[in-house]
Amino acid sequence: MSNTWLVYMSFAALLLFIGLYCLLTMRNLIKLVIGVVIGAKGFGLALVATGLVKKNIILAQALAVTFVVVEVCVVALALALIINIYRKTGSLDVRRLTKLKG
Amino acid sequence: MILEIALLCGLVVFSAAAIILRDLLKAAICLAAASLLLGIVYFRMNAPYIGVFEISVVAGMITVLFIVTIALTKTGGDVREAKAAEWIFPLVLVLFLAVDILVAKSLINKIPALESLPEQGTFGEVLWKMRTFDLVGQIGLIFAGVLGVLALFRKRSKDE
Amino acid sequence: MAFLFVALPLVVAGILPLIGKISKKVLPDVVANSVLIILLGLVFVEGRGLVGQAASIQQLSWLGEPVNIKLLLDGFSLFMLFAVSLVGLAISLFSIDYMDHYGSKANFYALFLVMIAGMNGLLLATDLFQVYLFLEVAAIASYALVAFGLGHDELEAAFKYLMLSAVASVFIMLAVTIIFGLTGSLGFEPVSQGLRALDAKFIVGLCSAFFIMGFGLKAALVPFHAWLPDAHPSAPAPISAVLSGLLIKVSGVYALTRVFITVFGLPPDLSTVLMYLGIISMVVAALLALGQTDIKRMLAYSSISQVGYIILGIGLGTPLGILGGLFHLFNHALAKSLLFLNSGSLQMSTGTRNLDEMGGLAKRMPVTAGTNLVGALSIAGVPPLNGFWSKLIIIIALIQAGHWAFALIAVLVSVLTLWYYLLIQRKAFFGKLNEKWNAVREAPFWMTVSTVLLALLCIVTGIFFAATVQSWVRPAADALVRGVQAALGSVGF
Numbered sequence: 001m002s003n004t005w006l007v008y009m010s011f012a013a014l015l016l017f018i019g020l021y022c023l024l025t026m027r028n029l030i031k032l033v034i035g036v037v038i039g040a041k042g043f044g045l046a047l048v049a050t051g052l053v054k055k056n057i058i059l060a061q062a063l064a065v066t067f068v069v070v071e072v073c074v075v076a077l078a079l080a081l082i083i084n085i086y087r088k089t090g091s092l093d094v095r096r097l098t099k100l101k102g
Numbered sequence: 103m104i105l106e107i108a109l110l111c112g113l114v115v116f117s118a119a120a121i122i123l124r125d126l127l128k129a130a131i132c133l134a135a136a137s138l139l140l141g142i143v144y145f146r147m148n149a150p151y152i153g154v155f156e157i158s159v160v161a162g163m164i165t166v167l168f169i170v171t172i173a174l175t176k177t178g179g180d181v182r183e184a185k186a187a188e189w190i191f192p193l194v195l196v197l198f199l200a201v202d203i204l205v206a207k208s209l210i211n212k213i214p215a216l217e218s219l220p221e222q223g224t225f226g227e228v229l230w231k232m233r234t235f236d237l238v239g240q241i242g243l244i245f246a247g248v249l250g251v252l253a254l255f256r257k258r259s260k261d262e
Numbered sequence: 263m264a265f266l267f268v269a270l271p272l273v274v275a276g277i278l279p280l281i282g283k284i285s286k287k288v289l290p291d292v293v294a295n296s297v298l299i300i301l302l303g304l305v306f307v308e309g310r311g312l313v314g315q316a317a318s319i320q321q322l323s324w325l326g327e328p329v330n331i332k333l334l335l336d337g338f339s340l341f342m343l344f345a346v347s348l349v350g351l352a353i354s355l356f357s358i359d360y361m362d363h364y365g366s367k368a369n370f371y372a373l374f375l376v377m378i379a380g381m382n383g384l385l386l387a388t389d390l391f392q393v394y395l396f397l398e399v400a401a402i403a404s405y406a407l408v409a410f411g412l413g414h415d416e417l418e419a420a421f422k423y424l425m426l427s428a429v430a431s432v433f434i435m436l437a438v439t440i441i442f443g444l445t446g447s448l449g450f451e452p453v454s455q456g457l458r459a460l461d462a463k464f465i466v467g468l469c470s471a472f473f474i475m476g477f478g479l480k481a482a483l484v485p486f487h488a489w490l491p492d493a494h495p496s497a498p499a500p501i502s503a504v505l506s507g508l509l510i511k512v513s514g515v516y517a518l519t520r521v522f523i524t525v526f527g528l529p530p531d532l533s534t535v536l537m538y539l540g541i542i543s544m545v546v547a548a549l550l551a552l553g554q555t556d557i558k559r560m561l562a563y564s565s566i567s568q569v570g571y572i573i574l575g576i577g578l579g580t581p582l583g584i585l586g587g588l589f590h591l592f593n594h595a596l597a598k599s600l601l602f603l604n605s606g607s608l609q610m611s612t613g614t615r616n617l618d619e620m621g622g623l624a625k626r627m628p629v630t631a632g633t634n635l636v637g638a639l640s641i642a643g644v645p646p647l648n649g650f651w652s653k654l655i656i657i658i659a660l661i662q663a664g665h666w667a668f669a670l671i672a673v674l675v676s677v678l679t680l681w682y683y684l685l686i687q688r689k690a691f692f693g694k695l696n697e698k699w700n701a702v703r704e705a706p707f708w709m710t711v712s713t714v715l716l717a718l719l720c721i722v723t724g725i726f727f728a729a730t731v732q733s734w735v736r737p738a739a740d741a742l743v744r745g746v747q748a749a750l751g752s753v754g755f
Contacts, residue, residue: 004103005443006206011110015117016432017198021191022121023425030126030171034133036428037164038117041140043435044156050443052147058224059232061152063391066236067435068152068159070398073247075164077405078424079171080254084409085417086175235332235392238268239383242399245275246376249369250406252279256366 008049015042029085029092033078040071106146113139122191130168137161264308264333264386267343271297271379275372282368291358294371298351298378305344308335333386334450337737338588342385342516344734345592348719349507349599350378352712356603357500359706360610364411364498373410377403377504381512389448390438393520394431397480397513401427404509408497419489419496426479426489434476437469450520457526470532473521474539481514483573484543487566491550494565495558495615499606502558506565507599511591515569519576523584523742536577541671543570548678556615557605557686561598567679568594568641574672575656580663585739586655589731593640593648593723600637600716604630607705607713608690617686622695626702629710631691633717638687640720642680647724651731 019039026032044064051060086092116136123129137160144153230237274297282290354374361367380400387393405427409420442448444465445456457466479486490510494502522532544567551563572594575587607630608623609615624631640649653676660669704710723730 007103007107008110010202010206011114013202014114014195014199016436017202018114018117018121018195020429020432021194023429025191026121028126029421030168030175031121031129032425034120034129034168036425037133037160038120038136039428039432041113041117041136041160043432043439044152045140045143046436046439047442048144048147048149048152050439052149054443054446056446057147057149061149062233062236064149064152065155066233066240066391066395068155069240069243070395070431072159072164073243073250073402074398074424074428076167076247077250077254077402078421079167080251081405081409081417081421081424083171083174084254084412085421088414088417092175235383235387236395238272239392239395239399242268242272242376242379242383242396243402245272246373246380246399246402246406249275249279249373249376250402253366253369253373253406253410254412256369 005049005053009046012042012046027094029082029094033075037075106143109139109143126172130165134161134165264335266304267382268379271375275375278368278372290368290371295354298354302347302351305347309340332388334388337740338742339385341734341738345595346381346508349595352716353500353503353599355708355712358708360500360606360709373403373407384512388450391448393517394434394438400509400513407501408493410498415496419492423489423493430476430479433472437472440469477514477518481510481569482566483539484546490566491559491562494562495556499602503599503602506602507595510569511595515572515591533577533579536573540570540574540577541668544675548675551682555617557617558615561601565598571656578659578663580659581739583659584742585735586652586659588738589735590652593652596716596719597637597640597649600633600713603713604634607709611702617689620690622693624691625695627704630705633713635687636717636720638683642683643676648720648727651727
């Protein structure tokens with residue numbers, strides 16, 4: 001495939017990495033959701049870049065738009081959970097959420 | 103191409119900033135800025151619809167959701183992130199960037215690919231006619247999201 | 263017509279909050295349950311229409327113009343639709359009584375129906391992106407449902423579940439994008455043809471790894487199982503039943519199987535990896551289940567173990583193995599939902615989930631004890647209940663394929679499973695009646711109805727297993743074995 005695609009994909013991979021790093025190491029609950037959003041951005045970039053190279057950018061856009069709707073619903077629910085958790089425990093620290101052991 | 107790479111670098115910088123910044127409000131603003139840059143990148147890629155969507159929904163709506171949440175959860179003392187995690191981050195990022203570029207260089211011309219279907223008409227046609235089932239899915243998503251948030255914020259007559 | 267599977271629950275879910283405002287008590291229950299009954303009937307109608315033809319890709323038409331919604335209806339998806347509708351109905355009946363003290367029942371039913379719609383949509387999807395999309399629909403509904411009680415444990419479990427699920431989604435979508443990049447399309451058939459034309463072993467292997475990580479997390483395979491033992495116990499009992507009995511199977515096992523068998527064609531390396539994952543899940547989860555005192559946690563670990571069995575059977579790849587795996591999927595859906603619903607009855611009557619605190623409840627709650635025994639023996643694999651037959655088929659398939667070690671381990675895990683289930687039975691129901699529970703009463707009407715229904719199904723499926731296998735499971739297995747084009751030439755109806 002062409003170089004353009006690789007450039008875009010490397011950036012998308014970078015964004016996904018940042019998102020994953022955030023999910024793994026951050027302690028503030030809201031930061032965790034920020035990590036999810038960043039990962040979703042990386043992913044949307046990958047989709048549209050793939051569409052660009054395959055000359056089917058319209059289809060890629062339709063998929064990316066649907067994906068953004070998914071992302072919004074997940075974020076809305078996550079934030080609603082966080083607000084409820086804050087009301088229950090008074091803190092946003094993920095280390096406080098260790099009552100259950102996997 | 104230079105402009106795109108500059109925009110993408112800006113995108114990565116703002117995203118990294120969104121993670122590192124201690125103040126949540128500033129982090130949310132950085133996230134919005136990153137989304138804005140991504141929207142511009144999409145425009146440059148000839149993908150106007152997703153560009154508009156990204157800017158209005160992600161840079162707009164999600165940022166508003168974040169700001170509302172931040173306002174509702176002002177803690178007495180901020181959550182202290184692990185010091186180590188914070189300053190390891192740039193190092194790890196650069197490391198990953200290096201690995202990324204190396205992998206990309208080695209993959210040039212190695213990935214086989216098929217041609218895709220020819221262009222299928224306008225965006226509206228594709229979304230409504232080709233991917234109609236996706237729209238049903240989107241309706242499901244929106245129901246799930248709205249009902250879920252309503253369920254989580256309902257008034258309870260007696261406590262659990 | 264098959265579109266109703268998705269459209270009906272979705273539309274009713276939209277109306278339910280309004281109905282809930284009008285009448286809090288009876289109307290939401292009636293409406294929600296009738297939807298599920300209609301879906302169950304629809305399964306039979308569709309099945310009858312499908313006999314004697316190849317898998318049908320249905321094209322809808324709206325007001326004369328063809329609307330481009332293509333739905334894949336073959337033996338496998340019909341089989342799963344049957345399982346979803348059946349178990350969904352039982353759970354929804356159970357919720358009539360159980361969810362009374364949670365408040366906002368109409369909202370609960372609405373979310374539940376959205377989840378059912380999402381699962382059905384996943385089952386009927388014809389391309390990879392739609393699989394992901396409906397997976398997310400069901401998942402988002404489940405996040406809210408797990409946290410429904412708004413207690414500390416539930417919120418914590420729901421949040422962790424959400425985070426891990428988001429990671430899984432990233433992996434799945436990554437794999438889908440790579441495939442899109444390689445073949446330029448997303449539908450099952452074009453992709454499978456495209457991948458055959460290409461010779462991109464490495465990339466396909468990479469995608470398979472991503473799919474395993476993503477779908478494996480959804481199916482709670484070890485080592486991706488960490489969310490399940492927290493999420494299932496904390497959720498309200500009917501939701502635990504839906505999650506364990508249906509969601510992990512639909513969004514995990516079904517999606518995995520569809521992608522790997524229909525699209526990738528199950529190369530031998532992949533088969534080996536799946537079998538190892540299955541065996542590890544079986545053993546590790548069974549061992550972890552032994553040390554639990556919370557009844558729902560024990561059931562959760564058991565789910566992980568049984569999903570290991572299913573993946574083992576399907577991963578084997580031989581027709582008999584797939585048959586066994588699918589049959590076990592069905593049986594486990596019935597039996598595990600039954601067990602979780604019973605745990606809900608126990609929790610409602612005694613207020614605790616701790617096995618050490620219970621004792622001798624069989625005297626006060628005979629129906630619950632009886633149905634629990636049926637469910638437990640079914641999963642443990644005791645004849646003539648259904649679990650026995652499905653496990654037997656898997657073990658025979660393993661022996662036939664020459665995997666003696668695996669077969670032996672499967673038998674041993676079976677024994678282990680029997681042991682800890684008998685432990686539950688003994689601690690909770692038999693023995694001396696603990697003084698605390700002298701005033702305890704049997705579970706309310708609808709709760710007993712649904713558990714008795716599921717128990718009867720377990721027994722009937724076990725006794726008449728040949729007929730069940732012939733009419734439902736074999737077409738599903740055939741559909742898988744022959745890839746996307748399936749001939750549904752069964753003698754079922």
